[in-house]
Amino acid sequence: MSLIKLSNIKKxxxxxxxxxxxxxxxxNMEIGKGEFVAIKGASGSGKTTLLSILGTLLQPDGGSYLLDDTEMTTAGVDHSLVRNKQLGFVFQDHRLMPQYTVLENILLPALAYASRTGKEETEYAHRLLDLTHISGVVHQYPSTLSGGEASRVAVCRALIMKPKLLLADEPTGQLDAENAWNIASLLSEINQNLQTTIVMVTHSEETSSVAHRILTLKEGILR
Structure with missing residues (x-):
C-alpha cells in the first residue's frame, strides 16, 4: 500500500x-508504507526542493501529492499539524537547542500541543535512546556531544511523535566517513525495527546503498 504518491509535481x-x-x-513517484528510498542528485538538482514539498514546507506550482491518500496541495489541509503529527525531519545541521538536555531536545516536538510531556512520551524517548545506542548521554547538553551523537539525538527527536514518514536531508553531510556510515546504518535499522517509511536525499553512493530503492534526480526529473 502506498504512503506517498506524487503526480506531475512541478516547481x-x-x-x-x-x-x-x-x-x-x-x-512522478510512488513509495510504499515501510519502504526506505534514497534520492540522489548533484548539488542544485532540486533534491532539497523535492524533500521540502514532501514535508509540506513548500507547495508545488502544479501536480498532486497524496500522503496516505490525503491530498496535500489543497488549501484546507493544516500543514503544521501534518508536520508535527505525521512527519519527522532530520537535517544536515542538527538544530539542537543548546539550553536543553538531550532528553529535553528529543521531547520538544511533543510539547508543541501540550504544556508538558507525559509518561508515555518520556518512556518512548528512552526507547529511542536505547535503539540509537546513546542512552549514556541522556542528561548531557548539545555542546558536550560528538557529531555522531548529535546526529543520533536529531534522529530520536524526529521519531518521538511516531511519524508515518521520516524525511532526511543529507543527514551524513557533516560527518566523517565512519560516522556517516553509522548514521546510514542506523536509519536502516530504524526502518526495519519501527517500520517507519524513510525518504533520504543524499549525494553519497555509500549512504544511499542502505536504502531499498535508489532514485536519481536529474534535469528536474526522477529517473
Missing part, C-alpha cells in the same frame, strides 16, 4: 536576473 523559482528556473519538471 520553479526566479533567479537573481528574474529568469525562471524550472527545478522540478514533472515528478
Amino acid at each position: 520553479s523559482f526566479r533567479d537573481g536576473e528574474n529568469q525562471l528556473n524550472n527545478v522540478l519538471r514533472g515528478i
Whole structure:
C-alpha cells in the first residue's frame, strides 16, 4: 500500500536576473508504507526542493501529492499539524537547542500541543535512546556531544511523535566517513525495527546503498 504518491509535481523559482528556473519538471513517484528510498542528485538538482514539498514546507506550482491518500496541495489541509503529527525531519545541521538536555531536545516536538510531556512520551524517548545506542548521554547538553551523537539525538527527536514518514536531508553531510556510515546504518535499522517509511536525499553512493530503492534526480526529473 502506498504512503506517498506524487503526480506531475512541478516547481520553479526566479533567479537573481528574474529568469525562471524550472527545478522540478514533472515528478512522478510512488513509495510504499515501510519502504526506505534514497534520492540522489548533484548539488542544485532540486533534491532539497523535492524533500521540502514532501514535508509540506513548500507547495508545488502544479501536480498532486497524496500522503496516505490525503491530498496535500489543497488549501484546507493544516500543514503544521501534518508536520508535527505525521512527519519527522532530520537535517544536515542538527538544530539542537543548546539550553536543553538531550532528553529535553528529543521531547520538544511533543510539547508543541501540550504544556508538558507525559509518561508515555518520556518512556518512548528512552526507547529511542536505547535503539540509537546513546542512552549514556541522556542528561548531557548539545555542546558536550560528538557529531555522531548529535546526529543520533536529531534522529530520536524526529521519531518521538511516531511519524508515518521520516524525511532526511543529507543527514551524513557533516560527518566523517565512519560516522556517516553509522548514521546510514542506523536509519536502516530504524526502518526495519519501527517500520517507519524513510525518504533520504543524499549525494553519497555509500549512504544511499542502505536504502531499498535508489532514485536519481536529474534535469528536474526522477529517473
